[in-house]
Amino acid sequence: MSDTPIDSSKRTWLIASGCAGAVGGVATAVPFVSTFQPSEKAKAAGAAVEVDISALKPGEKMTAEWRGKPVWIVRRTPEQLADLSGLNDQLADPKSERKPDEFTPAYARNEGRSIKPEIFVAVGICTHLGCSPSDKFTPGAQPSLPADWKGGFLCPCHGSTFDMAGRVFKNKPAPDNLEVPPHMYLSETKLLIGDDKKA
Numbered sequence: 001m002s003d004t005p006i007d008s009s010k011r012t013w014l015i016a017s018g019c020a021g022a023v024g025g026v027a028t029a030v031p032f033v034s035t036f037q038p039s040e041k042a043k044a045a046g047a048a049v050e051v052d053i054s055a056l057k058p059g060e061k062m063t064a065e066w067r068g069k070p071v072w073i074v075r076r077t078p079e080q081l082a083d084l085s086g087l088n089d090q091l092a093d094p095k096s097e098r099k100p101d102e103f104t105p106a107y108a109r110n111e112g113r114s115i116k117p118e119i120f121v122a123v124g125i126c127t128h129l130g131c132s133p134s135d136k137f138t139p140g141a142q143p144s145l146p147a148d149w150k151g152g153f154l155c156p157c158h159g160s161t162f163d164m165a166g167r168v169f170k171n172k173p174a175p176d177n178l179e180v181p182p183h184m185y186l187s188e189t190k191l192l193i194g195d196d197k198k199a
Helices: 008-034 040-046 078-090
Strands: 049-052 061-066 069-075 119-123 134-136 152-154 161-163 183-185 190-193
Touching: 049 061, 078 161, 119 190
Parallel strands: none
Antiparallel strands: 049 190, 061 069, 069 119, 134 152, 152 161, 183 190
16 A cells, blocks of 8 residues: 555545536436426416306306316207207217217216206317317307308308307218316316316
8 A cells, every 4th residue: 555645636636527527417317307307388288277157147158268178168058958869860970979989078978068068168169270269159040151151150261060069060071079078077167178078
């Protein structure tokens, strides 16, 4: 063993180099490890959205955003509900039997495609090419609509029409009914969109 002492300036340099290397290693590892965590944007993209529907009056629609998509909430009038049953022979899929798991949860496979008859919840994107249909709630003859129109939605891009339950009419470009997203009621006036599993 040598009795030669290590130069103190060399010792300081070795300690400083070791510390700098450790700090650099941690600085490199932190961003790498953080990539395994979902970003806030990614978390928000799939998160359920709570909506207060207390101010929604009969015949009105409000829009919420879930997963970057517009979700419509419509409070249907008694007349709009009564008209649904008379349209079945004009609709392509009146009972929502086509692709039910993709477009209609089990609890919405009914005439109104809803949990509560008066409240209709749907993703406001046409199933043809992804355009957003317009509200055409007023019954009667209008441009691009039949004379016996009962109210619903019209996609201005290619003329697909949907009734007040989001069911597509026959012989239209849209192949399917509007999507009903997973949802549930937290109270009489609070709706949760994006989750339908009671904890």
